[in-house]
Amino acid sequence: MVYAENVDNSQKVVERSQSHSKKKKIVVLGTGWAGTSFLKDMDISSYDVEVVSPRNYFAFTPLLPSVTCGTVEARSVVEPVRNIIKKRNGEIQFWEAECLKIDPENHKVICRSIVENLVGENDFSLEYDHLVVAVGAQVNTFDTPGVMEHCHFLKEVEDAQKIRRTVIDCFEKAVLPGLSEEERRTDLHFVIVGGGPTGVEFAAELHDFIHEDLVQLYPSVKDLVKITVIQSGDHILNTFDERISCFAESKFQRDGIEVLTGCRVVSVSEHSVNMKVKSTGEYVIVPHGMVVWSTGVGTRPFVRDFMEQVGQGKRWILATDEWLRVKGCPDVYAIGDCATVDQRKIMEDILTIFEAADTDHSGTLTIEEFQDVLEDIIIRYPQVELYLKSKHLFEVTELFKDSEGNEREEVDIEGFKSALSHVDSQMKSLPATAQVAAQQGSYLASCFNRWEKCNTNPEGPRVFGSAGRHAFLPFTYRHLGQFAPLGGSKAAAELPGDWISMGRSTQWLWYSVYAR
Amino acid sequence: MVYAENVDNSQKVVERSQSHSKKKKIVVLGTGWAGTSFLKDMDISSYDVEVVSPRNYFAFTPLLPSVTCGTVEARSVVEPVRNIIKKRNGEIQFWEAECLKIDPENHKVICRSIVENLVGENDFSLEYDHLVVAVGAQVNTFDTPGVMEHCHFLKEVEDAQKIRRTVIDCFEKAVLPGLSEEERRTDLHFVIVGGGPTGVEFAAELHDFIHEDLVQLYPSVKDLVKITVIQSGDHILNTFDERISCFAESKFQRDGIEVLTGCRVVSVSEHSVNMKVKSTGEYVIVPHGMVVWSTGVGTRPFVRDFMEQVGQGKRWILATDEWLRVKGCPDVYAIGDCATVDQRKIMEDILTIFEAADTDHSGTLTIEEFQDVLEDIIIRYPQVELYLKSKHLFEVTELFKDSEGNEREEVDIEGFKSALSHVDSQMKSLPATAQVAAQQGSYLASCFNRWEKCNTNPEGPRVFGSAGRHAFLPFTYRHLGQFAPLGGSKAAAELPGDWISMGRSTQWLWYSVYAR
Structure with missing residues (x-):
């Protein structure tokens, strides 16, 4: 019970900062939606802020499926982190490095440069007063054999570019002399594992790319192309309203995109996907030219190590309280896909x-x-x-x-x-989406910006176990809707207020939900 | 002497085509300047044309140095080969593959798909009546140890993108905590080996990229950056008019780009270039963060093998006659950087x-x-x-x-x-430039297009050894000038008619020499 209402702890930190004349130091790990949103909103007059990330750019991930098919240029979806922090008057320092270890006892992070072949030490450590962990999730293969080796992913900009190249390679190979029709069909079978918004959007973009562009360049094989979406649940887009899910499935059926629901992939090899049909228990071998794995989120190894250190070793994913403080380690904050808010019962x-x-x-x-x-x-x-x-x-x-x-x-x-x-x-856990991450980054920045004010005049709810109030209101998520382009000019969108728009896409209008 | 005036041979080929009703088959290897220019000009009504190239796009190579620094988007400098041949009514077939071997005796080429992880046979062979070798040159390291492992090149679009990424990595590494000033200087020392137009243009683009963009993002290390051009000759741009060479050297001096002339690189390691100063015989170790190797052209292994087969084993580079026919194998043509025209004395x-x-x-x-x-x-x-x-x-x-x-x-x-x-x-040998390659492709297409007409009414000079005339005029190169952007808005251009323009660049106007 001590932790849940740890107002004492926050007050102690304030005192520490008052007794020192120098600014407190915030180290941010990660430059995805959560980290970037935090940096954009931080008032750096009262803090020294340092950022560590292996990527010196922020990627507008909702557009990644469009990059795979060339609808959008890779460069248009990234923004250099140094441009973002430059706007903050050079008061934010950026290190292009991976975090290797969090040492909460000594308030330190150990980092390693991702550039390996240049002179000078690669490892360094940074001390922090507050640590913001915003490193996102990594791909979760659910330990399925062959996924790491043979699948493509849709996490990074490089992934999207590689997918584009691979799709074209499949066509180039399929038109070569000396292949049987079956071999050509296999090389032109594109399999997407995971029927969530990313997988569905990619399937739709790929369909358009193939049927609007590629079949004109490779007319001889146009009837041999197939796209299949494998979904373990009963419907694709099952986090959306049911009407959207139905709309997407019937649109895919008209387009000839096969949707296999209720199927679990048990292994992936170079040329085939092995899956189990849940209802019958039967195993089916699906030959493929390319597989895109778009399902699940996993915890990075150094985050797992940190979880062990703070007594969260038995959890699947790092947990914070409603103020986004890591449970068991309240001077470390975690935002975005790397953590989940553990709402108190x-x-x-x-x-x-x-x-x-x-x-x-x-x-x-x-x-x-x-x-x-x-x-x-x-x-x-x-x-x-x-x-x-x-x-x-x-x-x-x-x-x-x-x-x-x-x-x-x-x-x-x-x-x-x-x-x-x-x-x-x-109680509902929040989805692992860009919107949640961005709002958490923004919320946390606003807490830091109003630290002294809110610790003097708390704005949060009363602390039932003791006197006084919480300094801040807990984080709340404002749902701005979800969006899944379905190819062509169609899109399925679930907008706030239960208003559902289906049909002609206002994709760019939608993206304005993210852009600020 | 038989070969030099082989009109007989050409006539035999014409007869062969007359006795068969089907079209003769031309196989083209390569989709660079020479191959693409040939394809664009070929009249495909009288020939079946097949193209083999490991790259399914044509790259506008004069813009590659600009891609390295982001002045121009990678996508803007490439044109898909299938788009080019689509314009030719689908009568040209393209295979994305490497040529492994030319078999002139059986009129065959053996090819291998560059896509390795898809089902179906990778190797195939194509028969030809005429073969056009337009595979370009490969980088020539002059067997200098360490060049392949540690240098960047400016041949392919991917090279340019990798260079861009590496330059930024050098800055990211140099700003990390824990490096000595000397280490930072080393990581920020960019060395270009070769003072020809490509190396000089790259040095100038890099200088602008660093001083206009990067120093604002990495202000703490801006005084530690250095660019050095190493040239074995006495001047950079020594194939240009002397005034251009002087202009470029003084411009570089003002910009702080160091030019080391009369130096030969003897080896390259991960962090240093070892060079010999020709005048003194002294060896100098130059520490670096990145080296771009931009000197010399080399022969591809399968072209070397072909040279052995046709009795050119002792030559450095494949030789053709003035009609671009390979010496010793006149039904094979070679155009562009992979060959040289051996002008008869x-x-x-x-x-x-x-x-x-x-x-x-x-x-x-x-x-x-x-x-x-x-x-x-x-x-x-x-x-x-x-x-x-x-x-x-x-x-x-x-x-x-x-x-x-x-x-x-x-x-x-x-x-x-x-x-x-x-x-x-x-007698002058032609430079290995895009202009020469493009003109050769165009010339050869025009010969094929007028094959029957010119074999009936020869347009070429008289054959001194026998009666009759050559069917075609020999290839002649029309010099349209050379161009070397020098950073900022400066450029040095040598235009036809000995008119030299120095100063404000009309770069885009210049590129119109290539565009058609």
Whole structure:
């Protein structure tokens, strides 16, 4: 319980900074959506900021599938990090290096330059007062044999360029003299594993690229081309609204893109994908010319090592609290795909809340007493509001009704527990998307920028276990919609407010959600 | 002597095509300047044309130095071969493959697909009636140790992109914590070996890239950067007019680009260049962050093998006659940097010429008799005209003057020999440039396009050894000038007619010499 409400810790750091005249030092690891958004919003007048990343550019990842097919130039989707930090008056330092190890005990990170063949030491260490881990996820192969060796990925700009080259190679090989028709069909079979937005967008872009451009250059093999999407779930785009998923599937069917749902890939070799059909248990060998693996996110080794050090060794993914502080190590923050926000359950704190709300220590809560703490509860446990909405409850008093639906004036602790017992079922983990990452970077920068102010005049909810309030409001995600271009001028978009647009794409308008 | 005037051979080929109803097949190896220019000009109504090249695009190589520094996008300098041949109504077939071997005896080439990891046979062979070898040169390291391993080159589009990335890596490494100033200087020392147009243009582009863009991103190391050009000759740009060479050297001096002339590189290692100063015999070690090797052209292994087969094993570079036919194998043509035109010496044929000109068999030539054959001589031996110009002679009669300067009415064979004895000193081999290659491709296409017509009504000079004329005029090179951008808006250009432009660059105007 000590950690969950670690206001003390934050206050200690403030004190430390006050006792030193020099600026506190923030080290940021990573220059993806989360890191870049953090850097763009940081007010560097009160901090020394240093950035470590193996990539000296920020990539506009939603456009990567378009790079694979040449719709968009690689250069148009990247922005040099040094251009971004130059705008910050040169107060941010950038090191092109990988992080090898986080040493939380000594407040240090060990880094290694990615340039290996030049003179001078490659390894160096940086000290930090605050560390922001924004290194993203790595590809998750789920230890499937052959994936690393034989699949393409859609994570980096180089990946996209390599895919483009490989698609053309497949056509060049398929038109050569001396191949059988079956061999040509195999070389022209493009398999995408994973039916999420990235995989679906890539399949659609590839279809257009082939049918608008390539078949004119390689007319002799145009009838031998095939695109297949393999999805382990029952539908592609299954994180979207069901109407979008159906729309995408029927669009793909019309386009001749095969969708194999309910299939799990068990291994990939140079020329074939071996998959298991879940419903029948049958194994199927799918010959291919190219496989793009677009499913799952994995944890980088140095992040895993850090998790061991801070007592998160048994977790799959690094966990933070709602203020994006790493659990077990609150001077380290983690944002973007490398971490997940571990929302606290209201039932864990139910007794503390009850005691704090029961101001007259009567052992029961009146509706008035409950209403007094409700705002703080809703801020601290956003699942409460989701629960009320999901039950179409407009008045908190309705929670106070007993099992027969009768209103009650007050409840005891057992009645309070049972009133809130289903609330935690509405907890949702955030998706690993660019939007979440960017908003987290921005949120964290705003906390640092208002550090002193908010530690003097806290803006967060009350701390139920003790006196005082949290310095900051917890991070909340504002959903701006999702988007999946489906080839041609079609797109499926889920926009905020449950408004769904299908049909003619306003792709560029959509991208403005990201651009700032 | 049989080969030099092999009209018979050409006529035989024509007969073969007449006795068959199907079109003759031309196989073209290579899609550089020579091959592409040939393809663009070929009239495919009378030939089946097949192209083999490991690159399915044509690169506008004069712009490669600009790609290294991002002045020009890589995509803007390439044109897909399939786009080029698509314009030819799909009658040209393209195979993305390397030539492994030419088998002139069986009129076959053995090829291998460059795509290695797809199903289907990689090797195939193609038969030809005519073979056009246009594979360019490969880098010539002069067997200098370490060049292949540690140098960059400026031959391919990928090379240019890799150089760009390496330059930035050098800066990224040089700004890291923990390097000594000497180490930073080494990492930021860019060495160019070769002071020809490509090396000089690259040095100038690099200087601008560094001083206009990079120093703003890496201000802390801007005073540690150095660019050095190492040239074995006494001047850079020594194939240009001397004024251009001086202009370039003084421009480089003002820009702080060091030019080391009279130095021969003896080895290159990961972090240093070892060179010998010719004048003193001293060896100097030059530490570097990156070396670009931009000197010399070399012969590809399969071309060397072909040279052995056709009796050219002792030559450095494949030789053709003035009609671009490979010496010793006249149904194979070679154009561009992979070959050189071996201009026939007039003194080799002096007796044949004398006998042909001496129409009254008097044993002496009158001025009139000489004038009758002069036009054919000038076409067949272009060095004659160059010689006359170099001696400021306007009248052929002046050649007939004796050693005391007295005019003679007629000369015997010895007099004829001595009159022409210095002519061959004016023979010049053509430079290995894009312009020469493009003109050769175009010339050869025009010969094939007019094959029947010119074999019926020959347009070439008379065959002195026998009756009849050559079917075609020999290839002649029309010099359109040379160009070397020198950074900023400066450029040095040598234009036809000895007009030299120095100063503000009209770079894009210049490139129009190549574009068609």
